[in-house]
Amino acid sequence: MIPLLHQSLYYWYSQNGRHTLPWRTTNNPYHIYVSEIMLQQTQVKTVLERFYFPFLERFPTLSDLANADVDDVLKKWEGLGYYTRARNLHAAAQQCNGILPTNANDLIKLPGIGQSTAHAISAFAYRESLPILDANVKRILHRYFAVRERNEKKLWGYAYTLFDPNSPFEYNQAMMDIGATICTPKKPLCACCPFEKWCQGKTSPLDYPMAKVTTQKPIRIRNILVYQKGESYALIQRRTQFLSGLWGFYESEELPDESLKFLGEITQHYSHFTLQADVYLIEEERLPEGFEWFSTEEITKLSLGRADHKVIAQIVQDQKKYHR
Ligand code: SF4
Structure with missing residues (x-):
């Protein structure tokens, strides 16, 4: 039965497969690696149209990536989300000195590479004989074998x-x-x-x-205080685990002064919570600790999360109103 099933699979693939995806027409392990990491939480269309080529243009080899500043890597990743992927790519490039391991056993030792990703890189780049188990394949296996229970270990057996x-x-x-x-x-x-x-x-x-037991995401209510001095605004490079390395405005649970100028509201959905924030402008000469002043021009060169991009849009809108 299995050979027949494989015949059926390959016939279908020859007629319907997405053969022209650029990471399928290359043997370059680094390109395959980048595509696998980008595709972990992002759709093919988005990766293909907006991120894959610009990233490789900026960092053509794994050595270029290893030698780059992590801020540059984050900037190139901006908009793709799940920034830990970018930090891990950079850390992995440094860990292996710009030379990617040639088998899954060694790939899995690099940050950000789990078993399925290691198998995928190795199977696609080096033809190592290993199955993958991404979300699409898991779904097929659950259905093919009529298995309801979500059990990763057993699924590997089915794979x-x-x-x-x-x-x-x-x-x-x-x-x-x-699966797709x-x-x-x-x-x-x-x-x-x-x-x-x-x-x-x-x-x-x-x-x-x-079905997964879905729990409602918590809503985090915050105030975003945009410190302003003349044409400059205060931002800090986050060192917390969440959004680490990205720049952002001052966030506070409290509103220090009711008379601050209100710029607007923003909502941003993250994987584990939703941020709802009121944005205020605060004219202040003194910087909060750890913050730096930037002009709007300079801010465009920093890597920012989506919420902070929305704040920038409100600042720009306010400037336009003011200069009208
Ligand atoms: S459930 Fe999925 S794997 Fe099974 S026949 Fe339908 S599409 Fe194919």
């Missing part, structure tokens, strides 16, 4: 059961494409699926895997 060790590149790419285009989370197209004949979950695919 190896279905895997074709003779064609790690094609097999894994095809699985990713089926056929066995989708909400509307699986079983009638078009190369696994349809053998799939144990096809009569009720939405039952697999069991």
Whole structure:
């Protein structure tokens, strides 16, 4: 059955696969590595249209990345979110002195590379015979084997059961494409699926895997105080774990002075909370501790999170009103 299933899979892939994606038409391990990290939490379209090529243009080799300032790496990552990925890429490039390991066992020792990513890089760049287990593949396996329980260890077992060790590149790419285009989370197209004949979950695919218990994200209420001195504004480079390395404005739970100029409200959804903030302008000569003054021109060269970009937009809008 397995060889037949693989035949069916490869036929489907030859007709429908996304063969022209640039990270599939290269053997450059570094390019494959960058694509795998970018694609971890971001859709193919976004990575392809806005981030993959500019990043590689700025950091053409792993050595260039290792020698770059982490602030430059974060700036190039701006808008892609989940900035830990960028910091880990940079740290990994330094850790391996610009030479990427050539097998999954060593790749997994680098920061930001888990088992599935290590397998993906190694299977795609070096044809190492290993299956991957990303979110798309997990969903297929849950349905194919009619397994509701979310158990990573058991899923790895299923991943190896279905895997074709003779064609790690094609097999894994095809699985990713089926997960992305056929066995989708909400509307699986079983009638078009190369696994349809053998799939144990096809009569009720939405039952697999069991639904996650969703908890409502907490809402964090804050005031953002934009310190202003003439044409300059105060920002700090964050050293906290969340958004570490990115620059931002002063955030406070308290509003120190009710008479501050109100600029507007912002809302920003993060993976684990939602930020709702009122933005105020505070004209002040003294900098808060750890902050630095920047002109709006200089701010555009800093790497900022999305919330702080929204604050900038409000400052610019206010400036326009003022100069009208
Ligand atoms: S037959 Fe349906 S449920 Fe099974 S793998 Fe294909 S798309 Fe998913």
